[in-house]
Amino acid sequence: xxxxxxxxxxxxxxxxxxxxxxxxxxxxxxxxxxxxxxxxxxxxxxxxxxxxxxxxxxxxxxxxxxxxxxxxxxxxxxxxxxxxxxxxxxxxxxxxxxxxxxxxxxxxxxxxxxxxxxxxxxxxxxxxxxxxxxxxxxxxxxxxxxxxxxxxxxxxxxxxxxxxxxxxxxxxxxxxxxxxxxxxxxxxxxxxxxxxxxxxxxxxxxxxxxxxxxxxxxxxxxxxxxxxxxxxxxxxxxxxxxxxxxxxxxxxxxxxxxxxxxxxxxxxxxxxxxxxxxxxxxxxxxxxxxxxxxxxxx
Numbered sequence: 001x002x003x004x005x006x007x008x009x010x011x012x013x014x015x016x017x018x019x020x021x022x023x024x025x026x027x028x029x030x031x032x033x034x035x036x037x038x039x040x041x042x043x044x045x046x047x048x049x050x051x052x053x054x055x056x057x058x059x060x061x062x063x064x065x066x067x068x069x070x071x072x073x074x075x076x077x078x079x080x081x082x083x084x085x086x087x088x089x090x091x092x093x094x095x096x097x098x099x100x101x102x103x104x105x106x107x108x109x110x111x112x113x114x115x116x117x118x119x120x121x122x123x124x125x126x127x128x129x130x131x132x133x134x135x136x137x138x139x140x141x142x143x144x145x146x147x148x149x150x151x152x153x154x155x156x157x158x159x160x161x162x163x164x165x166x167x168x169x170x171x172x173x174x175x176x177x178x179x180x181x182x183x184x185x186x187x188x189x190x191x192x193x194x195x196x197x198x199x200x201x202x203x204x205x206x207x208x209x210x211x212x213x214x215x216x217x218x219x220x221x222x223x224x225x226x227x228x229x230x231x232x233x234x235x236x237x238x239x240x241x242x243x244x245x246x247x248x249x250x251x252x253x254x255x256x257x258x259x260x261x262x263x264x265x266x267x268x269x270x271x272x273x274x275x276x277x278x279x280x281x282x283x284x285x286x287x288x289x290x291x292x293x294x295x296x297x298x
Contacts (some may be wrong), residue, residue, distance in 0.1 A: 008236030012245040015229040020252020022222045023094035024260050026086045029214040031206060033086045036215065037079060038200040041192035043219020044227075048186040051228055057183045067176060071184050074172035075191030077165045082192075084162035092155025094257035095265055096138060098250050099273040100159035105283040106131055107167035116171075123288040127279040134275025141268040181231040189223060243284035247277060 026036055052058060063071075088097035106128050112118035139156060169188075176184055206212050234242055250273075257263045265273060281287070 004236040005238075005241070008233040009241065009245065011229045012233035012237060012242060013248060015226050015233060016245060016248035017252050018222055018226045018229070019249045020098075021256050022218065023089045023098070023253055024256050025214050025218050025222065026089055027094075027261075029206070029211055029218075031211065031215070032200075032203055033083055034196060035200045035203065036086055036218070037082045037192065038196040039215040040082070040218045040223055041079070041189040041196065043216050044189040044223030045186060045193060045219075047220045047224025048182055048189065048227065051182050051224060052180070052186055055180065055182060057180045063179065063183065067179055068187065070172055070175045071179070071187040072191045074169045074176070074184070075188030076195065077169035077172060078188050079192035079195055081162045081165040081169060084158045084165065088155040088158035088162065090155075091151040092159065093263045094261070095254050095263055095273075096152075096269065097155055097159040097162075098253040098257075099276055100135065100138065100156050101163050101166075102250055102276055102280050103131055103135070103160065104163045104166050104170075105280050107164045108170060109283070111167055111171060123286075124283060126289060127282040127287075130282070131276050131279035134272040134279065137268050137272030137275065141266050141272070181234075182228065185223070185227045185231075240285060243281075246284075247281065250277060 026033075029036055031039075085097060085101055088101075091097075092100075109118075109120060109124055109128065113120040139153070173184065206215065233245075237245075254265070254273075
């Protein structure tokens with residue numbers, strides 16, 4: 001058991017560090033966002049095809065038409081999520097887009113409460129308020145560097161929309177319980193290929209081997225390898241550790257943006273980002289304000 005937790009922790013950490021670097025690959029590729037996502041789907045599909053074949057996921061009876069439909073629906077949501085998030089990077093910076101993107105738990109809360117009758121507690125509403133205050137602080141701060149005000153707001157809106165579509169994909173995934181996750185990911189990226197093939201490629205193929213290497217890495221490493229590590233870790237780790245280690249992703253993205261592009265968050269933006277992450281952690285771990293009050297009183 002301890003060995004599984006240790007191995008899962010290493011896998012989850014590696015998956016989150018890989019996720020935190022994808023913004024750099026997207027921007028350095030120099031390709032239109034729609035082409036980046038198309039190539040990610042293609043090279044991701046090839047790598048996941050190998051993984052699924054090695055794991056024996058292509059045996060008969062494993063996937064029904066109903067499950068295939070749900071997986072494809074989740075694929076539409078996850079691909080739209082990528083398009084919006086990658087588009088937000090250039091408009092509001094990797095750091096800001098990533099922090100705003102981490103409002104995903106609150107998107108899940110809203111969708112669950114509105115459409116599935118899930119209970120929304122006072123504590124969850126309080127954490128939502130904290131996250132909203134952080135969002136206001138980020139939006140109110142003046143963009144730094146060469147990012148214009150209109151692009152900045154557009155980037156924030158795109159990151160919020162990306163979080164919404166990620167939440168939709170997560171809800172669809174709940175319908176696929178018991179289906180091998182690598183197979184789900186394969187169906188998702190194949191769905192993305194079918195979605196984007198008619199629209200991508202207008203600017204032509206990448207010109208250099210360097211650009212091709214970045215695109216292959218986004219498919220093979222950020223999709224095939226990352227999904228394999230992530231799903232393997234989720235199977236080994238308790239939920240609270242999975243949630244805790246997931247916060248490595250935004251920290252890694254902040255570091256990449258600072259080191260590679262020199263983007264540094266202003267104090268107000270740092271405060272707003274911290275508020276969003278703390279609120280997301282509170283949602284993830286079920287923290288309540290009443291417990292803290294009782295603890296202080298004792």
